[in-house]
Amino acid sequence: MAIVALLNAAAHITSTSALTHSDASLIAPLLTLSPAVTLGIGAFVLGEQPSRPGTLGVLTIVDGAYALQFAPGQGWYVSLRALWRERGARLALLAAGIWGVTPLLEKLAIAHTAPINPPLVPLASTIRVTLLLFPVVVRRPQRLMTQARLPGAGCSWSA
Numbered sequence: 001m002a003i004v005a006l007l008n009a010a011a012h013i014t015s016t017s018a019l020t021h022s023d024a025s026l027i028a029p030l031l032t033l034s035p036a037v038t039l040g041i042g043a044f045v046l047g048e049q050p051s052r053p054g055t056l057g058v059l060t061i062v063d064g065a066y067a068l069q070f071a072p073g074q075g076w077y078v079s080l081r082a083l084w085r086e087r088g089a090r091l092a093l094l095a096a097g098i099w100g101v102t103p104l105l106e107k108l109a110i111a112h113t114a115p116i117n118p119p120l121v122p123l124a125s126t127i128r129v130t131l132l133l134f135p136v137v138v139r140r141p142q143r144l145m146t147q148a149r150l151p152g153a154g155c156s157w158s159a
Contacts, residue, residue, distance in 0.1 A: 001121065004105045005128030007098050012133060015095035022088025029065040030083075030092035036062050037100020046104060 018027045035058050042048040050058070069083060083089040109121045 001109050001124050001128065004102050004109065004121075004125050005132060007102050007105070008125060008129045009132040011095045011098035011102070012129070013136065014091050014098065018088045018091035018095060020088075021091065022086055026069070026086065027088055027092045029068045030089060031096050031099075032061055032065055033093070033096040034099040037097050038103050041101060042104055046107070 015027070015031060018030075039050050039055065039058050043050060066080075083093070106121050106125065110116060110118050113120055
């Protein structure tokens with residue numbers, strides 16, 4: 001569980017960094033690629049055989065994420081090369097890869113709890129991720145207080 005928590009914390013930081021370097025319209029579709037990683041590694045490492053509809057669903061997700069980056073009239077590889085040039089895209093792919101591995105590790109952790117207690121694993125992971133990310137969030141207390149203020153407090157909003 002400690003490894004899962006470290007990986008999830010790293011993926012959160014990486015995806016947040018990706019959003020600071022690139023548009024959300026580029027990053028969000030790339031973060032949806034984690035099921036493809038899970039499917040591939042699960043089949044290879046755990047020997048799980050995905051169903052045809054499940055595989056088709058994952059391929060549809062991958063195709064959709066790629067299609068959003070594709071510009072008409074260009075070769076299929078041009079968008080792929082553009083993804084690797086953009087730092088935010090590379091970070092998003094890394095985060096998706098990490099998030100693709102963590103469910104497999106969580107499955108192993110669930111199998112090793114005695115008695116088997118599936119809700120315990122995500123609870124323990126979430127608590128650990130929170131504890132790991134807390135120092136990152138509060139490293140600059142004055143900035144944290146500025147960001148924590150409610151939007152619109154003390155000002156009027158016009159429609």
